């Protein structure tokens with residue numbers, strides 16, 4: 499008899515949520531975690547610390563630039579970076595303790611150490627003392643997440659050349675920060691350090707920022723960031739960083755070829771994506787296949803190529819997002835309990851937590867055009883939204899994309915403050931296959947920024963009231 503019904507390797511949002519759901523469904527569950535701290539990338543070096551710094555740095559900027567016009571007189575704010583980092587750490591600790599509590603509450607055993615899969619039903623866990631312990635289980639879920647992608651020839655020392663992890667813990671504000679990659683991390687952490695005083699230059703290989711997001715949204719968002727002081731070098735790559743001198747010397751080349759230029763940043767942040775993390779898991783020996791991009795290969799029920807072994811989260815295909823990992827964790831737990839666990843990949847919101855925020859769910863215009871789907875667009879700017887006007891936070895707009903024939907909402911894209919909170923009414927509507935008309939006829943409280951969503955839905959039928 500196996501000791502456990504389920505052993506989950508990794509306690510990020512995919513792993514710990516899977517464990518909790520499985521325990522709720524009556525399974526005897528253990529989680530294996532190689533790090534001293536539970537919660538994975540998200541809680542320790544990802545979502546949570548970045549959001550704490552985004553919040554604190556936004557307050558810093560607001561105090562300096564927005565309070566006075568509202569009649570709130572404060573002297574020029576002074577940055578206490580160690581205190582801000584302490585604020586960040588308290589947030590991490592609080593959330594990690596929360597996961598520890600959930601493990602206890604749900605009677606989930608926590609086994610500290612590096613998990614290695616020996617085959618169906620067999621995991622070996624090696625602790626920090628080097629001692630290996632066998633664990634027997636009916637099922638195994640791999641939830642080992644992802645790691646930073648590296649640039650060939652550019653070594654990350656997490657001091658002067660940093661990944662997101664180092665960028666979350668710099669001990670001083672860099673004079674000049676060179677960000678490599680205009681994706682989510684580059685724009686979020688670039689925002690943090692720009693607000694705190696750094697000059698930020700973002701180098702992006704492609705000719706646009708935020709690939710994957712709606713093109714119009716990305717273009718407008720880039721203009722807003724430029725107004726804030728970001729400099730972008732699109733269609734450009736960083737080919738080398740010379741660390742021999744006191745100042746770093748970064749070589750930049752046009753992606754299409756051409757003469758190189760040199761920049762002298764204090765810190766380089768490399769954020770060109772993340773790669774699945776499978777190191778030391780013993781997958782090859784166990785016969786668990788990977789796809790061409792090194793992700794654990796799964797079928798539509800999260801099953802790997804070996805019986806009784808499943809995988810979820812960043813280590814498998816799909817958007818590398820905490821909520822996608824969580825939902826997959828719930829789905830596989832339910833499948834293992836004989837239920838119909840399922841994730842709707844068409845309705846996974848994506849949010850960039852900058853100011854303003856960018857939030858998106860469903861198809862972009864580019865995707866609909868490419869798929870040859872006839873669609874209608876309803877757009878509404880926050881300049882015409884009463885609440886945004888009184889708060890003087892009118893940057894951005896809401897865009898609703900609906901099927902031209904059926905009026906079914908296919909995508910919603912928002913730039914604006916609190917967009918990350920607002921996007922979910924669109925997600926719920928889309929889960930129910932709702933139409934722009936449904937959204938337009940739903941009573942929205944006044945005055946809220948969410949009324950802009952209703953107005954954008956009205957605009958699909960060319961009948962927005964306040965525009």
Ligand code: FAD
Pocket residue numbers: 507508509510511512513530531532533536537538539540541543544545546548611612613614641642643644662663683775777778779810811812813818819820821822823851
């Ligand atoms: P992870 O969270 O990576 O957890 C994997 C865990 O497995 C780790 O704890 C690791 O130590 C453990 N592990 C690995 N191998 C073994 C082994 N052999 N044995 C034992 N344990 C092992 N996503 C969002 O949705 N919103 C955000 O705002 C957001 N912000 C981010 C900001 C940054 C800076 C970064 C880097 C990422 C951010 N993400 C965000 C992405 C998010 O962190 C990931 O999508 C999410 O953490 C993936 O969850 P996971 O459970 O698959 O893996």
Ligand code: NAI
Pocket residue numbers: 649678679680681682683684686701702703704707708709734735736769770771772817818819848849850851
């Ligand atoms: P990303 O995939 O979002 O962006 C990477 C960017 O780097 C892309 O624009 C890409 O074109 C560019 N790039 C790639 N190679 C390059 C090169 N050699 N030179 C210049 N540019 C290059 O990846 P990022 O920002 O590293 O984030 C990793 C993951 O973490 C993302 O998949 C994201 O989903 C997740 N994340 C999510 C957040 C959120 O939901 N708010 C916040 C932060 C991270």
